[in-house]
Amino acid sequence: MAPEERRLREEVRAFLAENAPSPSDLPRSLDARIEALRGWQASCYRAGYVGRAWPREFGGGGRASVEQIVVDQELAAAGAPEFVNVVGLDVLGPSLLRFGTEQQRQRHIPPILDAREIWCQGFSEPEAGSDLASLRTRAVERDGRFVLTGQKTWVSWGQFARWCGVLARTEDPGHGQPRHRGISMLIVDMNSPGVDVRPMTQITGHAEFCELFFDDVLVPEQNLLSNRGDGWKIAMYTLGHERGTAALPRQVKLRTWLDRLAFTLGDRALDGRALLDDPGAQVSLAQAMIGIEVLRYHAQRTVGEFLAGGAVGPDSSSVKLLMAEAEQRLAATAVELLGPAMEQADPAKQDEDAFWEETYLYSRAASVYGGTRQIQRNIIADRVLTLPQE
C-alpha cells in the first residue's frame, strides 16, 4: 500500500469512528430515516469523502478516482450507512459530467453531492426489462418543450427523488433500423404536474422502489441530456460505469459480512458444539470466502484499466457476474448454516437472524438489477468472445 493511500485510509477511519451513525441509531420511520441519511451524506461531503474525484468547478474534490474507491472501501468496512443519493452518485452524476451542458452540470452536480436533491433513474418499464430498447415511454417535442407520457418501474428511491433521468422515445427508429435509435435521455423534475409515484413493497418488506407514471408531463427543452437519440449511448455508459466502480466497495462489504457470519457461527451451537467448529461449515465458509476474494482480485485487475483513464470495457460484465455470484453464495451459505439454529434461536439473538434473512432475500436481486446475469453473458459472448449473433 502506498503511503498516501495508507494516510487516507487512516484519516477516513478516524472520521468514521467519530461520526458514523450505527444502523440502530437511525430513525425507524422511513421519512425520518431518509432525512438522517441526507444529513450523513452531507457531513461526509463536507469532509471530502463524496465526489472526491469529481471536478472541483462543480463542487467535487478533483482528486484521482482511486481515492474515492479507497474511501468507499473504508465506509463499507466500517458498516457505515450507504449514501442515500446512490443513484445520483453512481449513475446519473457521472452521465451529467460526461454528457451534460455547462449549465446542466452547474445546476445539478452540487446538490447531488450533498444530497440536497436525490436522484432516481427511469429506465425499466413493465414491458421493457432486459429488452430495454423496446421501451414505450414517449416524449414529443412541442413549443420548445417535451411532452412525456409513459410508465417506469423499479425506480429506487423514486418517492424521495427530486429529479429522474428518464429514457424516452423521441423518434421512431425507422424501418429496418436498430430499435435503440431514437431514444433520448431527459432530466425530469419529479415535482412537475402529471408525475405520479407509487411505492412498491419488496420481498424484504421495505418499499425502496416505486412505479412512476408520466401523464403529459412538460419537460423544458434544456433538460435534454446530450442530443436527441443519444439516450441509449448514455444508458450504456451509466450502466457500465456502475458495474465498473461499484465492485470494490461492495466486495469489502461482502468481506465484513463473511466475518460477521463466522462470528455468529461461533455463537451458535448445534448438538453441543459451536457451528464454527464443524468441518462442513468451515468448508462452506471457505467457499464463500474464495468467491469474495476472487471478486477483489479480478475487479482490481479490470478496474485498473478504468482508473488509468480508459473506458469501462465489456470485462465489467465479468465483474458483475462474479459480484452477484459471491453475494448470493455468501447469503445462501448463511441461511443454510444458520438454518437449524435460526429455528431454535434465543429470542435475544433474533436480530442477527433477521439480518441474514433480509440479506439472503436481497441477494436474489444481485443477478437481476443493472442488467441480468443472462444479459451480462450476452455482452461477453458478443463483445469479448465475438461469437456469431443469435
Next chain:
Amino acid sequence: MELELTEEQSWISESIDTLLSREWVTPQDVADASPERRRQTWTALVEFGSFGIKKDGEDGLGAVELCLIARSLGSHLASVPFLGSAAVRLALAPQARSLPAGIAALLSSHDPIGIALLEAGSGWTVERAGTRLAPGRDGLEIRGEKVAIEQLQAAGQLVVVATLDGAPALAITPAGAAGLTRQAQRCFDETVPMETARFDAVPVPSAGVLGGPEARTVLRRLMTAGSLLAAAEAVGAAGHILDLACRYAGERRQFGRTIGSFQALRHILADAYVRQESGWSAVRYAAAALDDGDPEAAQAASIAKAYVSRGAREVAHSAMQVFGGIAFTAEHPAHRFLRRIGVRAQQFGDAAHHERRLGRELAERVSQARSALSSPVLAEAFPA
C-alpha cells in the same frame, strides 16, 4: 498492488509463446513428442533464462514471471520438468544466503529438479513424512518411499521432503544416486510422467540437508509456489481449450446456423471465459503477493489454487460440451487439455484440500478474535 503487467512481463509472456510455437509440437501431437524434442524445448527454455530467479537484492524473475511462463507451458501442453524446477528455486531464493552450500548450489544451476513429496496414503503436507533422514555410516541417509514424482526421468536433482528429528526437513540427492530405486507409475496425463522412488539408505552430505525452523519456512514456501505454478499452468491449458471451443462454435453449423449463435452455447462459453479470466486474476494477485513478501501470500495462493482447480476443470468440461462427440475421439486434443488440467488440479492440493485449510484458518482467526473480545470480561470475572 500493481496488477497490470509491466512491459517486460508482457515481453516474457509473448517470447515464451513464440519459443514454444517454434520448439514444441501442436496439442494433437503432444503424446508423440520424441525425447529429443522434449530436451530441445527444455534447453531452449533454459537458454531463454527461465531460471534467472531473483535472489535477495538482485534483479531476476519472480513468481509473477514464472507464473506467466507456466501459463504458456500449460497453453502449449509442453512436457518439460518446469514445475518442480521453478517451485524449488522460488522457495529457496529468499533464503539464498543462509542455505547449506549443496542446496544453495541449486540456485546457480539450471539442472531440472524433481520433487519427492507425496507418500502412498498421505496428502499434500510437508509434516509427518514417513520418509526419514537418520544417521548412517557416513552421515545422514534417506529411507522411505515416495510416489508421483513428476519428470523424475528428466530430473538431475531430487528434493526429498523427509522427517529429521521429528520435524520436517528437506534433502537434495542426485536423481541417479545409489540406493534409489525408481519405477514408472500410471498417470492421468501421460505427458506428465510420474515415477515412484524407494530410498534404501541413500547417503546425503550435510551440505545437502536443511532442517530446523528454516526447513519449515522453505517447505511452506515450496507448497505456496508449487500451488501457484500448477494453477498458472491449468489456467493456460483452460485458456487454450476455450479458444479452440469458441473458434469451433463460430464454424460448426447445425439446424442451418452456426452453433455459436445458440444462446445455450453462448452462455456456456461466456461463463467459461469468466472462470478462466478470474482464475488468472487470482493467480496473478497471489504471485504478486508472494513477490512482495506479503504475509497473506500463502492464503492468497490457497484461494487461487482452490478456485482454479475447480474452475479450469469446469472450463474444459464446458469446451468439450461445445465440441460434442468429436472431443470424445482420441485424436482430438480436448482430452489432452482435460488431462493436464486434471493433474495440475491435484498437485500441491486439490480444491477440497485448500478449502478445508482456508476454512480451518478462518475459524481459528475468528475464535481468537472472539476470545480477545471477551478477555476484558474474563479479566473482570477472574481478577488476579
